[in-house]
Amino acid sequence: MAFYAPMKAPDHPVPSGDRRIGRGLMAALETAGFTVELACRFRAWEGQGDPARQARLRRAGLWLAEHLAASFVRRPAAERPRLWFTYHLYHKAPDWLGLAVSARLGIPYAVAEASRALKQADGPWSDGFAAADAAMARADRVFAMTARGARGVAPVVGNRLVRLAPFLADDPVACDPEGADRAAARAALAAALGLDPDRRWLVTVAMMRPGDKVASFQALARALRGLDGPPWSLLVAGDGRARPEVETAFAGLPVVFLGALEETALSRLYAAGDLFVWPGLKEGYGMVFLEAQAHGLPVVACDSGGVADVVHEGQGGRLVPPDSPEAFAHAVRDELADDAARAAHGRQARAMVAAHHDLARAAETLGSALHPLL
Structure with missing residues (x-):
């Protein structure tokens, strides 16, 4: 062929x-x-x-x-x-x-x-x-x-x-029915980056380029500015020529910019996180959503583009309207407030990817x- x-x-x-x-x-x-x-x-x-x-x-x-x-x-x-x-x-x-x-x-x-x-x-x-x-x-x-x-x-x-x-075709963790050792991954990342392991770690992964990607970063920043509840930090993997715009959008928020990560480091980041957050505005569907869920991370995203084809509401995913930062913040707050429920949602997300993707x-x-x- x-x-x-x-x-x-x-x-x-x-x-x-x-x-x-x-x-x-x-x-x-x-x-x-x-x-x-x-x-x-x-x-x-x-x-x-x-x-x-x-x-x-x-x-x-x-x-x-x-x-x-x-x-x-x-x-x-x-x-x-x-x-x-x-x-x-x-x-x-x-x-x-x-x-x-x-x-x-x-x-x-x-x-x-x-x-x-x-x-x-x-x-x-x-x-x-x-x-x-x-x-x-x-x-x-x-x-x-x-x-x-x-x-x-x-x-x-x-x-x-x-x-x-x-x-997903090339994610070894997604093929392991036991999943990653989340506690070990979290401890290693906290030590490497000086992070507080007692905070909830939100994770997002995206290229920083003008257009829909920057719009999604800006939408995420607006939503997180209205987020209360348990203390949290956002870990952002990705880079690009629009990085100054992205950093400006998150000014004053507890955000750690990790830059572009190779696949092994990215896998460790997914494994260490608590919740994957990415609006995904006008995404074709977004491979990052499948990657995160394969690592046992529940997802909060916007019902935009083809995202609903890979983030299934009630199966480890939360989909909110793309024009409502309040709804996005509310969904994130709900996930962070209940550790046991969030862990169960992560298992559901992982099972969904294994069954359908x-x-x-x-x-x-x-x-x-x-x-x-x-």
């Missing part, structure tokens, strides 16, 4: 949820029985609405498609891809490669996490919107990872649509939809 991600290659050097999802899909496809080859690292994304740059990217993509197809044709038949799989195409990152290559080779074409915003049909990314629509219309399978995404693409895709639940389930969905195409 040839695999391609026009938004960001799975081996891109900058960590992100998008990169992690791409890697997870490759792992799930391997688990489903495919040999997966990263076909190209060409990034088709254009975020400014610049028609000249979009035209250049289109020309480059089509040129690459022609040469990539020719290189596959020169291979022995047994070494050519039998299926093309594109992850995350939309108006800002259309797939200029997959349709052309799959047509030249005469192989099926599948896409995952395509999105469709009708307001872009006549906007500055209208060409990308049309290209993404054409890809979905001709794809043999289209995998939607959220209910919102499925509703958006259904008019173009019809019965070729397959629901694929978001999943694991690698094996994703591989079964992908395999059952794709193998009949071959």
Whole structure:
């Protein structure tokens, strides 16, 4: 199988949820029985609405498609891809490669996490919107990872649509039925950072970039300013060029900024925390919510974007309206006030991820939809 991600290659050097999802899909496809080859690292994304740059990217993509197809044709038949799989195409990152290559080779074409915003049909990314629509219309399978995404693409895709639940592919703690040793993780982090272990530790993990991420940080700060009850500290993992804005939003609050953490340190942070808090405004769904719950952290989030697909109300999660900092603070206060209930909610969250969002389930969905195409 040839695999391609026009938004960001799975081996891109900058960590992100998008990169992690791409890697997870490759792992799930391997688990489903495919040999997966990263076909190209060409990034088709254009975020400014610049028609000249979009035209250049289109020309480059089509040129690459022609040469990539020719290189596959020169291979022995047994070494050519039998299926093309594109992850995350939309108006800002259309797939200029997959349709052309799959047509030249005469192989099926599948896409995952395509999105469709009708307001872009006549906007500055209208060409990308049309290209993404054409890809979905001709794809043999289209995998939607959220209910919102499925509703958006259904008019173009019809019965070729397959629901694929978001999943974790590479979290060793999530695969351990006993979970992390929370007391040991907490003691180690308190010693390393000089934290007070008697305070409640709120945890959030996010990139600090302009737009929806900064808006979520600002919403979180507004909510926490109204939080009373047991003493608490917020531990923030993440960094980015908008960090000054984020730090300004939390001025005067008990916040510890940890910077960007590698995966082992991030796992220790989840294991040591008491509650994961992140509004997640307009998130596609948010891998961090699955990561936190897999480590036994209950979650308070906003019912925005696709968050409800990974944070299930009453199963270790609390969802509140996105425009109510008071409701967010009230949900956090409730969780912090009852240690036994919070621990039970963490166990529920962990069980929910294990039951609905694991690698094996994703591989079964992908395999059952794709193998009949071959």
